[in-house]
Amino acid sequence: MMKRIVLLIISLIVSVNLFPQAQNRVAKDVLKRHQPKYSLFYDNHTMPSCPDVGANFDAEAFTDRIKRCGVDQLTFHARCNLGMAYYDTKTGIRHPSLKYDLFGRLADACKRKEIALIAYFNGGISSAEGVQHREWTTLYFDGRENREPRFTPYVRTMCYNTPYRDHLIAMIEEVAHNYPVSGFFIDCLAGYPCVCPICVKEMKERGIDFNNKGEVIKFSEFSALRLAKDIAKAAKAINPGFQLYFNGIPFEQQADFGTWLECEDLPTAGWGYEYLPVLSHYMRTLGDKPVMNMNGRFYDWGDFGGLRPEAAIKSELLYGLANGMRPNIGGHFHPRGDLENAVLDRIEKIYKELQTMEPWFDNAKNLTEIAIVYPKSDRNIRNQAGSDGQLIAAVRMLSELKQQFDVVTEFSDWSRYKVLVIPDDITFTEEITRRVKEHIAAGKAVISSGSSGLNAEKTKFALEKEWGIKFIKECDYDPAYFTVGKNYNQGLPDMPLSLYSSGTDVEPLPGTSVEAWLIKPYYNRGWDGEYAFYYNPPDKVTDKPALTINGKVAHFSHRIFSGYYDQAAVELRTVFSNVLNKFLADPVIRYEGLPSFSRVFVSEQPGRKMVHLLSYVPELRGSKTQIIEEPVELHNVKISLRNDGNALRKVYLAPERKSLPFKINDGYINVTIPVSNGYSLVVFE
Ligand SMILES: [Zn+2]
Incomplete structure (x- = not known):
């Protein structure tokens, strides 16, 4: 005990006094951590039988193209949920038809072009590795290795307590050491109820009833959290400035070791249009971390041929931006590496338009x-x-x-x-x-x-x-x-x-x-x-x-x-x-001539307030899909913003900086927006 205290004192002295340079380096790394603005997220889950992975991929052309969209952060697979790696790995399984280090070429191009690259690993699913090591997979509560029905990416999931955990951490360390990545996105860390011998042994030791499915799920969630913490520890030991996010781990539980939060939300793939409103108002209360709003260009996962309407993708991103969330458009990567110009044209058009308003989105906080x-x-x-x-x-x-x-x-x-x-x-x-x-x-x-x-x-x-x-x-x-x-x-x-x-x-x-x-x-x-x-x-x-x-x-x-x-x-x-x-006789905003479906958000930056007016309506088409195809134009919208005693110099529409006449009455600044086509950004400065 005594020896331990002495060691502790020595280590404290060492860390505080003897290596100030190391301390500074850590602080600088953390300060340097990338703050995502306009991101892309590629799902790149490739069947092992795909014959020509990367055959058409031109890392220079691809990164030039996304750079032209104003993209500053890209999430791309180092290893997918099929268990295929796209980099030169000594630990995992490189895709059998891939003839070169695809991830490495991409990482190199991203570094030169100042695009932060987040390496994707699927933490909960790794099919090929599960086929090789059946003892690494989840033994489901009903005693099966495979989930029923089987037609799902989750047919085989991985147990977080088998040697798979060390294997996964080793692969993450391999990428962290060998490639200039900005961080890691670890996916699918959900509580798959596992009753494999390793889990049962630990449950017995902890007095957990392994015959109770609810208890087994809780233990699995605990195991996922423990793995996430160990991944964070291993990654931060290599670079304390890494960005880290663990999908499936509750947001508040990764408060101490995650560095950003991600709202994964594809309205046409089961989420619908009620999810983003709830999450946008909630996630910003979880601290000062960047919050990402990830939708997708497609209608559903596995949908390589889907391109949702511009108004849908844009309105969802605007909803997020008006609520302090950074846009992240998801898509599938063609495994051959084909450049999907039609998709990138749409992304470019949307991102270019959003970027004209960036000065008013940047670090704005909702009031x-x-x-x-x-x-x-x-x-x-x-x-x-x-x-x-x-x-x-x-x-x-x-x-x-x-x-x-x-x-x-x-x-x-x-x-x-x-x-x-x-x-x-x-x-x-x-x-x-x-x-x-x-x-x-x-x-x-x-x-x-x-x-x-x-x-x-x-x-x-x-x-x-x-x-x-x-x-x-x-x-x-x-x-x-x-x-x-x-x-x-x-x-x-x-x-x-x-x-x-x-x-x-x-x-x-x-x-x-x-x-x-x-x-x-x-x-x-x-x-x-x-x-x-x-x-x-x-x-x-x-x-x-x-x-x-x-x-x-x-x-x-x-x-x-x-x-x-x-x-x-x-x-x-x-x-x-x-x-x-x-109870709230003088709310922040009053309005006239606004339909119930329109939305108004108020945000602020030092010296000014912004009113975001959105007017888009999702329509249920067919049996299950809600679509936004075009904005709804509004006319002569009257908005009154509570002044709160601020000295007001001007009111204008951004980004064109077109002045709006205003009157101040009873502590409210009254303006009329003549026409609003889907989105208006009114700035009170
Ligand atoms: Zn297990």
Whole structure:
């Protein structure tokens, strides 16, 4: 023990005093880390039987072409998910038909042309290596090596605890040593449930029930995280300035060792158009790392012949840029190395246009004053289905209302927000209770709904005094209707309205005002042995609250966000908006003549604010594909930006710097945008 302490003291002295040059070099390397601006990401997964890999590849022509697109960062495969390496490897399997060091030529050309090259390795899938070493692959929970059904790149996945882990790290070290790469993108580090002898042995040692699939998945996720940390350690030992990202590891879990965050999102390949809104408002709360917004030129993975419309690719990238995310266009690389001019022409056109506005995108931060509190795991937030519909709906409502907001977890600071929106099912831990109490004590507002605010046991409100209501039980009205009193019924039809959701029975405490009431249905939905009770009209208004207000805490008894997710009933958004307007009478932005589908984002740089106006609508075509084919042109849009006492010299449209006349009234700067065709960037300087 003593010896260890002495060694520790010596090593501290050595690292602090004796090698200042080494310290400086580290600091400089970190400072030099590339900050991605306009990136490309190539998927290059090549079947081992492909006969002519790299035969037509001209590294000079390719890098010249992408340089002309203004690309400063390229992610390219060192080793793909088929287990094929594209560089001269002593450790892995070079593609059998590749006759030269393709990755090496590319790396050399990128270095000369100042394009940061990120080496791609698939961490979770490596088919050919799995065929060679069956003992390196996942033994799935059902005891099979191959996944069913088999037609998927994930048919065979790799176990993170076999000698595969050392093999993968060795390949990464090989590339880190031998090529001038800027960093690594390690893909597919998901929790594949493995019950191979090595995993089972460790699970036994750790007291994990290896017969429980959920526990096995958790252990696999832990193993993936442990591998990611070891990869980061090995890579940083070679160059502390490497950029690193681990796809599949939750964002917050790689906070300490990853250097950027990537939002992988191809709307036409299952993500749809609800994902980017949620992630863009969330990822920027995870620290100061670069956040990349990766879409794709194709419709789906494996789709070599797809080229999505310019408006689709561009609008998604603009959405990201307006929210502080850097564009990254994904594509497939033709394994022969054919230069795909039609694709690159489209990328060039889009990137050239975006780059004209770069001065206003560069390091801009979004100006937000509302937070959707969603203290769940990153995996919940990124899961797009079912239980997370409430989050999607809350993001949607606030976006349609042009409010400026973030999505926050316990990971980030909540103290700067004026309003917390706590949707539907957020029960309170001690930590959340403490934070919300602090927020309310500072005189700031809360809007919650459903069982949000209840303690973990769901027996009472964690902040009963602040909420001003007593929890009775889950409400048994099905369907539930409601009626809103005069204080919050602006814009609502005068009739019993559907809530489209389940909810709670609550009782107001003295001093709490009831602003909306539940209406009981004649009978509940169901089957009574003779009739299906499908037609269930509203009966009488009850004295049960549907909306209560106590000071600056508003609570909806029912899960209005889940209701909005299921039915998109505009009335639910209207009543929510009426409450929000009461609490946030002077929002950052006011507007006239803007349709609900348009989006407005406010960002700032030192000395100026930018308003980004987007007007694109995805349309569901056929059975499953949402498409944006062209922008929707808007006319005479009136926007008012809260001035916040800044001295204002000019308002103009960027990038053309065309002045816009403005008037200042009641603390707001009012301008009219005569025509907006998909996107307008208004600068207040
Ligand atoms: Zn295993």
